[in-house]
Amino acid sequence: MTVGIPAPPSPTTPTARGGRLLIAAGLVLLVAAGAGVAWWQARTAESTASGTYATMAAAALPDSSARAPEGTRIRVRVLNVGGVPGLARRATNHLREYGFDVVDFGSGRSDGDTRTRISNHTSHADWPIRVQRALGVGVIGTDPDTSRYGDLTVYLGRDWRPPTETLRP
Structure with missing residues (x-):
């Protein structure tokens, strides 16, 4: 064996x-x-x-009419009236990428309207259209402002969907 x-x-x-x-x-x-x-x-x-x-929401248009005109400072206030936390900060970053000078952002009182509204405080009719194209949403209106703190005010509603953010190290 x-x-x-x-x-x-x-x-x-x-x-x-x-x-x-x-x-x-x-x-x-x-x-x-x-x-x-x-x-x-x-x-x-x-x-x-x-x-x-x-x-x-519709995506922002990639054309140049969605950007602030070259050499022109358009001061924008962004107010979150949709009740979604962090929406104004994300819209601020988004509009700054399109060349707009966001001078103030924060939360405002919600009036129950879920649509985004853009108030024009100047005589430049094309400026709110450019912001509307950059955001992809918005109803444009005029609201004279004698303080001239901002040229436009964006009241962000729930209809605006921020683009996805990339992960930053």
Whole structure:
């Protein structure tokens, strides 16, 4: 009788084939799940583009008419009247990226209206249109302001959706 170390099972044993089948089945399920997620996102994007979701806000337009004119200082006040925490700060950052000089931001009293309103305090009719294009939403009105603290006041409602912020280290 010889005593020795048992040899490892060969790769063609039934247990090795079963492990390979399990791995192959797992990969097929992973690919199928990824395809399902891609299909769902494409379907959701089509629904949004066709206007099915009326609550989603339009994205800001990328053209130059959404920016402050070069060499012109447009002073903007941003007031959050929608009741969403942090909305005025995010709109301030967004408008500054478009070249507007946000001189003040904060929270205001909510009057129950969920729409964003832009009040023009100057005779420049194109300035509130530029802010409206930068935000993607807003109803424009005029409200003379003799203090001249700001050229425009943006009353942010719940209809404005801030763009996603990138993670900063």
